[in-house]
Amino acid sequence: MKLWTSRSLLLRFVIMPVQCSNCEQKRAVLKRPKTGHSLCKDCFFWAFEEEIHQTITSAGLFNRGETVAIGASGGKDSTVLAHVMKLLNERYDYGLKLLLLSVDEGITGYRDDSLETVKRNQQQYELPLKIVSYEELYGWTMDAIVKQVGLKNNCTFCGVFRRQALDRGAMMLNVDKICTGHNADDVAETVLMNVLRGDIARLRRCTAISTSSEGDGAIPRCKPLKYAYEKEIVLYAYFKKLDYFSTECIYSPNAYRGHARAFLKDLESVRPSAIIDVIHSGETLSVKEGVKMPVQGTCSRCGYISSQALCKSCVLLEGLNRGLPKLGIGKHHRLHGKILAQEPLTEQEERKLKAVDF
Amino acid sequence: MCQVEEDYNGLECNQEKIPVSGLNRKCMKCKEGTAVLIIRVSDAFCRSCFKEYFIHKFRAMLGKNRVIFPQEKVLLAVSGGAASCTMLSQVQEGLSRDAPKKLRFMPGIVYIDDGGACGRSEDERQTSISQLKNIFTQTGFPYFIVPLEKVFSLPTSVLVPGTSDPDPSNPCYKQAVDKYLKEKQKLREEEAVCAVAQLNLEDSAYLPEHKLALQRLFSSLKTLSAKQEMLQTLRSLKQVEVEEMVGFHFWHNVSVPWHLYWYRQHLILHVARENSYSKVMMGESCSRLAVKLLSNIALGRGAALASDTGFSDPRFGDVVIVRPMRDYSSKEITFYNRMFHVPSVFIPGLDTKSHDKASIQRLTESFVTNLQADFPSTVSTIYRTSEKLHTVRPPQSQSTEPEPASKCLLCLCALDTTADKASAFHATLISEQLSQLRLQEGSVDLVAGSSDQCCVEDQTCGTSGCCSSKRTPVQQDLKTLLCYSCRLTVKDMAAVNTLPPYILTEAEKRQRRSQMKVEISEYLLEEDQD
Amino acid sequence: MAAPLGLHLEFGGGAELLFDGVKNHHVTLPDQSNPWDMKQLLAWIRGNMLKERPELFMQGDTVRPGILVLINDADWELMGELDYQLQDKDNVVFISTLHGG
Numbered sequence: 001m002k003l004w005t006s007r008s009l010l011l012r013f014v015i016m017p018v019q020c021s022n023c024e025q026k027r028a029v030l031k032r033p034k035t036g037h038s039l040c041k042d043c044f045f046w047a048f049e050e051e052i053h054q055t056i057t058s059a060g061l062f063n064r065g066e067t068v069a070i071g072a073s074g075g076k077d078s079t080v081l082a083h084v085m086k087l088l089n090e091r092y093d094y095g096l097k098l099l100l101l102s103v104d105e106g107i108t109g110y111r112d113d114s115l116e117t118v119k120r121n122q123q124q125y126e127l128p129l130k131i132v133s134y135e136e137l138y139g140w141t142m143d144a145i146v147k148q149v150g151l152k153n154n155c156t157f158c159g160v161f162r163r164q165a166l167d168r169g170a171m172m173l174n175v176d177k178i179c180t181g182h183n184a185d186d187v188a189e190t191v192l193m194n195v196l197r198g199d200i201a202r203l204r205r206c207t208a209i210s211t212s213s214e215g216d217g218a219i220p221r222c223k224p225l226k227y228a229y230e231k232e233i234v235l236y237a238y239f240k241k242l243d244y245f246s247t248e249c250i251y252s253p254n255a256y257r258g259h260a261r262a263f264l265k266d267l268e269s270v271r272p273s274a275i276i277d278v279i280h281s282g283e284t285l286s287v288k289e290g291v292k293m294p295v296q297g298t299c300s301r302c303g304y305i306s307s308q309a310l311c312k313s314c315v316l317l318e319g320l321n322r323g324l325p326k327l328g329i330g331k332h333h334r335l336h337g338k339i340l341a342q343e344p345l346t347e348q349e350e351r352k353l354k355a356v357d358f
Numbered sequence: 359m360c361q362v363e364e365d366y367n368g369l370e371c372n373q374e375k376i377p378v379s380g381l382n383r384k385c386m387k388c389k390e391g392t393a394v395l396i397i398r399v400s401d402a403f404c405r406s407c408f409k410e411y412f413i414h415k416f417r418a419m420l421g422k423n424r425v426i427f428p429q430e431k432v433l434l435a436v437s438g439g440a441a442s443c444t445m446l447s448q449v450q451e452g453l454s455r456d457a458p459k460k461l462r463f464m465p466g467i468v469y470i471d472d473g474g475a476c477g478r479s480e481d482e483r484q485t486s487i488s489q490l491k492n493i494f495t496q497t498g499f500p501y502f503i504v505p506l507e508k509v510f511s512l513p514t515s516v517l518v519p520g521t522s523d524p525d526p527s528n529p530c531y532k533q534a535v536d537k538y539l540k541e542k543q544k545l546r547e548e549e550a551v552c553a554v555a556q557l558n559l560e561d562s563a564y565l566p567e568h569k570l571a572l573q574r575l576f577s578s579l580k581t582l583s584a585k586q587e588m589l590q591t592l593r594s595l596k597q598v599e600v601e602e603m604v605g606f607h608f609w610h611n612v613s614v615p616w617h618l619y620w621y622r623q624h625l626i627l628h629v630a631r632e633n634s635y636s637k638v639m640m641g642e643s644c645s646r647l648a649v650k651l652l653s654n655i656a657l658g659r660g661a662a663l664a665s666d667t668g669f670s671d672p673r674f675g676d677v678v679i680v681r682p683m684r685d686y687s688s689k690e691i692t693f694y695n696r697m698f699h700v701p702s703v704f705i706p707g708l709d710t711k712s713h714d715k716a717s718i719q720r721l722t723e724s725f726v727t728n729l730q731a732d733f734p735s736t737v738s739t740i741y742r743t744s745e746k747l748h749t750v751r752p753p754q755s756q757s758t759e760p761e762p763a764s765k766c767l768l769c770l771c772a773l774d775t776t777a778d779k780a781s782a783f784h785a786t787l788i789s790e791q792l793s794q795l796r797l798q799e800g801s802v803d804l805v806a807g808s809s810d811q812c813c814v815e816d817q818t819c820g821t822s823g824c825c826s827s828k829r830t831p832v833q834q835d836l837k838t839l840l841c842y843s844c845r846l847t848v849k850d851m852a853a854v855n856t857l858p859p860y861i862l863t864e865a866e867k868r869q870r871r872s873q874m875k876v877e878i879s880e881y882l883l884e885e886d887q888d
Numbered sequence: 889m890a891a892p893l894g895l896h897l898e899f900g901g902g903a904e905l906l907f908d909g910v911k912n913h914h915v916t917l918p919d920q921s922n923p924w925d926m927k928q929l930l931a932w933i934r935g936n937m938l939k940e941r942p943e944l945f946m947q948g949d950t951v952r953p954g955i956l957v958l959i960n961d962a963d964w965e966l967m968g969e970l971d972y973q974l975q976d977k978d979n980v981v982f983i984s985t986l987h988g989g
Contacts, residue, residue: 021794034786037793047792054788059780195652196729198739200746209780227785263725267656270715273786273846274656280782280842281660284774288748383966395963402966440901440985645985688985692901692956693963696983704902707987711905711944723954723987731953 022047029239033231033272041239048236052224053088059209061222064095066176071166072100072121072129074114077181079121079244080233081225085179086125099173100125103165104133105158106141107250114245121243132169134161138317146251149325154251157320160312164304170219182223185230185264188278192260200287207282218305229275300340309336324353387411395693399734405697412686412694416448417459419682425670426637426680428462428537433635434499435626436467438490442641443702444691445683449639450497463637467494467501468629470622474506474572476708489703502629507564507572509621514864516624519770520631520676575856576617616657616847618708620768621858630677638679645688645726647681648740653722658843661774667744673770687737766841767865774842783842835869893917893924893976897933901984903955906945907937917974926959927970929980945982954986 018028020040028038032047039047055061062068070085072078082100089096102118105111115131122129135141138161146154170178187207194203210222225233237244267274298304299311306312318339319327327335338345345353383402385391391404403411420426434449436442452461469490473483487503494501630638642650651667654660665671671679683691695702714724730736764773775783836854837845848854855862875882897913904911917924917932927949934942945952950970957964958981959972974980 022792032789032793035789035793037790039793043793047789050792051785051788055780055785058778058784191655192652195655195740195743196736198743200743203743227782227789259725259729263721266715266721266725267718270718270721271846273658274718276782276786277658277843277846278656280658280774280786281655281663283782284661284842285655285663285747286661288746393963393966394961396965646987688954689956692983692985693958696900696958696981697961704900704904706902706905710902710987711941720987727952727954727986728947 030235033235033268034229034276036272045236045240048228048232049084049087049091052084052228053092055209055227056088056094056224059222061179061210061224062094062096062177065097067097067099067174069099069101069130069166069170069173069175069178070127071178071180072102072118073181074102074117074121074245075181076233076237076242076244076246077183077186077225077230079117079242080228080237081179081181082121082125082127083240083242085224086127099128099130099175101166101169101173101175101178102129102131103162103169104131104135105162106134106143108143110247110250111142113247117243117245124243130169130173132165132172134165137161137165137168138313140317140320142251145320148320148323151251153325157316158251160316164311164313166221167219167304175219178219178221179224180221181225183225183228183230183233184275184279187223187226187282188275189260189264191278191282192264196260203282203285204287207279227276227279310339315339319353324350326353394697395689397687397690398738408693409698412690413448413451415685416682417452417461419669419685420452420461423669423680425678426463430463430637431466431633431635432463432637432639433466433468433626433630433633434639435641436469436490436494437641438469438486438703438705439641440691440695440700440702441643441646441683441686441688443493444686444695444700445639445641446493446497447698447700448682465497465499466633466635467497467499468626468638469494469501469503470506470625471503472506472618472622472707473705474569475576475618476706478706486703486705493701493703502633504625504629505564506618506621506625507568508625509858509860510565510568510571512624512628512858512860514860514867516628516631516860517767517770517864519674519765571856571858574853575858616844624860627674627677636677638677640679640681641683642681643683643686643688643691644741645737647684647744648737649719649723649726651740651744652726653719654843656718656722658846659769659771659841662769662771662841662843663744664747665771668747673765684741766844767836767839767861767868768844768847769841771841773840775840775845836865838872839865839868892919893974893978895929895974896977896979897937898979898981899983900981901956902986903945903982903984906940908939913937924974925970926957926964926968926972926974926980929974930970951982952986954984956983956985957981958983 018038020026020028020043021037022039022043026040026042029041030044031038032044068085070078070082072082082098085096085098088094089098100118100122102115104115118129118131121127133141142154142158145157149157166178166180190206191203194200194206209226211218211220236242264275264278267278271277296305296307299306299314300309301314302311304311304313308315310318315327315336319325322345324345335345335349383393385393385404385407386401387403387407391406393402394405395408396402397408426432434442434446436446446467449461449465452459453465469487471483471487473486483505490503491501626638629635647667651663654663654666659666665673667681667684669681669684671681673679694700712720714721726736726740765771766773778784836848840848851857894914894916897915899907899911899913907913915937917929930946930949930951934946938945943952945955947953951957957969958979959967960979961981964972
């Protein structure tokens with residue numbers, strides 16, 4: 001009797017298709033990376049969308065009547081974000097005015113192609129699109145920047161400029177909020193990264209789902225996909241047949257972050273919940289009182305938020321324009337006074353900042 | 359998406375390896391002796407300066423933190439490994455010194471023999487124990503050798519934090535020192551040492567059924583079933599792409615190290631309490647703590663990081679854990695032991711020779727060690743992070759006497775599962791609900807059905823009341839009593855009822871109490887916290 | 889032409905488990921036209937002594953990070969690491985600091 005039971009069980013394992021653990025009717029097509037449950041296509045779509053809805057409502061990310069810019073790069077995350085935001089706005093009547101906001105960094109063979117995807121998305125989702133370019137904002141494309149600084153610190157320029165570019169574009173469009181496609185893997189990776197760098201201030205901030213809206217003039221940002229696994233985003237885009245651009249940036253990211261990413265992927269393969277577990281850790285740890293935190297002020301040149309007299313973007317730009325690309329890399333706060341007063345630097349100071357090691 | 363963003367601050371540039379140049383380097387400290395090792399990033403030390411530096415650091419660590427009082431009984435947790443054996447040698451060194459820098463506490467040693475959980479034979483275990491006994495006897499300190507099997511006879515009280523100040527006459531360090539200095543004349547030191555050296559407790563006998571119970575406990579983790587399930591799912595998928603994305607390793611024995619860790623901690627705490635030790639010293643090095651900090655983040659232990667990795671860990675209340683070795687790297691320790699002949703015993707554990715992906719701890723260890731090879735400040739940077747953290751106290755535990763129910767049943771840290779709705783914890787609960795709606799509806803029957811298996815196959819249930827009283831679904835009950843991370847540990851177990859009785863009994867007690875509280879809640883006034 | 893080299897090798901901290909549990913080994917390296925250096929010694933150990941799981945001892949052509957190396961009781965980082973030229977009767981120690989070692 002016992003033998004019979006176990007054999008039939010085994011047969012069931014081998015031959016029977018798996019049923020969806022939610023509706024128990026349709027055949028499951030995937031195993032959720034996040035929970036391990038087997039789901040059919042429709043139940044997966046529903047769960048994925050519903051979770052993002054829960055994230056949005058429980059954190060109170062938006063208010064009725066607001067204009068919200070979706071940071072769109074043409075990649076999988078922002079494409080899925082745009083799709084789901086539009087869908088939920090209609091399904092649950094958020095009453096939001098949505099639009100797409102893209103940044104053109106000026107990277108030939110990468111961004112120009114991905115912007116084509118964004119333009120198609122604009123048609124597909126019937127959302128207004130605004131593209132702001134580094135060239136129009138800063139007078140420099142990334143291609144030109146890489147020519148001057150090489151491939152070692154180029155991501156610093158791009159990252160700093162992109163953040164401001166999104167803000168400036170959002171201001172031009174007069175939006176209330178920006179949402180970006182950062183997913184759970186991105187947030188978890190940033191937690192690990194900040195531990196590895198010992199950056200306690202950022203460690204504390206990086207798990208916040210939105211930046212505060214009070215004062216400082218910056219437009220609040222939020223991450224509705226904060227708890228969505230990258231793998232599920234890919235599965236969602238795949239089964240929904242969404243149109244997205246999947247090439248990596250040609251100016252590859254730095255090695256150190258690559259380590260954190262690889263580690264996170266390994267953690268996930270040992271225990272799939274590790275991604276969300278890392279975020280939980282980030283949300284619940286707290287910093288000792290008395291640990292120094294930078295005070296946020298504003299940049300005295302462009303008015304953007306900054307913890308120094310000059311914001312990072314203005315310093316980097318100054319460095320590019322003066323032909324001293326290292327000015328914004330590392331810490332040269334004492335030079336801010338000279339830059340503001342448009343004074344020349346001493347020969348010695350210049351020599352240090354000129355040398356770029358390739 | 360591109361993750362560089364604004365959070366890039368170029369720190370990486372400063373972290374690359376500095377090449378160490380030149381043979382026959384001189385010691386950076388005395389500038390005379392020939393260097394024999396390089397510590398930190400590229401500091402070369404000669405033999406005698408290294409010894410001085412090493413010994414000084416131990417006393418400096420204790421001096422700086424001022425938590426160990428003169429005449430206090432301090433239990434040294436020794437695993438046989440290099441770090442805890444160095445700790446033992448440093449305590450000996452400190453006690454043998456001439457005043458005024460002499461250490462003045464009264465040490466004892468505890469060793470937990472977990473060979474039964476690691477598949478070691480009786481002979482192997484006895485060999486290790488006799489080697490350790492040699493080391494312990496030479497110190498003249500009292501020692502306790504406790505087999506892990508003893509967890510099956512632990513009392514439930516080890517899961518309840520004690521009151522934090524056992525001796526009200528010792529209110530602060532300075533007063534304690536003054537008091538000691540006054541009493542010093544009366545109490546001759548040899549007497550004190552003699553009194554301490556009396557007790558050599560070796561309680562290595564354990565019941566055979568406990569040995570079996572331990573084996574069951576460590577084989578109850580999901581493996582084969584998960585593998586089968588995975589295979590079958592993979593078969594049902596067509597696209598190679600999807601298979602790859604879903605991941606091959608769905609479940610592992612990732613929780614084994616944690617399990618074992620807590621049982622060991624509970625046993626040490628029990629020995630400390632039984633013999634009125636108020637401090638326990640653990641020999642964790644900064645290399646070990648850096649790995650622990652990072653792996654604990656991966657395990658969801660963010661809220662407990664400060665207690666898990668800090669110098670002093672007050673979670674048990676009356677017995678405080680201190681980590682005096684946290685300023686030493688494993689390289690310093692290994693070199694010291696080798697140069698100055700500190701004996702240690704290599705005892706293979708669960709981790710030994712295991713694959714990188716055998717557990718989160720193993721994976722993190724290999725990640726950190728590899729990164730350290732390329733960026734020599736990795737360990738110290740992670741370690742410094744731990745110094746800037748502290749434990750958040752949830753609002754409900756601010757009353758003077760914390761209710762045990764607000765602490766995790768397993769790790770005794772404050773529960774971190776009361777977070778608001780916009781949190782990773784709630785997001786996970788929602789994901790689970792949304793993926794198994796039907797199952798949710800019928801869940802009561804399912805869970806109750808499976809938990810009855812406890813006594814089916816004529817298994818010995820130990821001395822616990824396993825088979826007595828009507829049992830509620832164990833896993834469901836247990837979950838609410840555990841912190842986020844310990845829930846994951848228990849989730850990886852196939853059969854929760856193989857847990858040692860002290861845990862199950864305490865769980866039932868807490869569960870009954872909270873049920874009772876619900877029943878009488880309408881008669882309670884709001885202010886009444888207890 | 890270099891004469892055969894006699895070396896004393898020692899494995900500790902758990903690294904000995906990869907060498908049949910034997911801690912001390914006296915080995916003689918064969919003649920070769922160039923002097924023996926540490927890099928060649930490691931390759932020789934991998935080929936002639938390692939009993940199992942070479943990845944737990946080696947990574948690429950050096951030792952796995954977390955295994956400390958001492959040459960004549962001094963840190964090999966002071967001796968040129970892989971480039972150190974071995975001498976007759978040298979004492980080389982490998983100690984694992986890893987839990988999973």
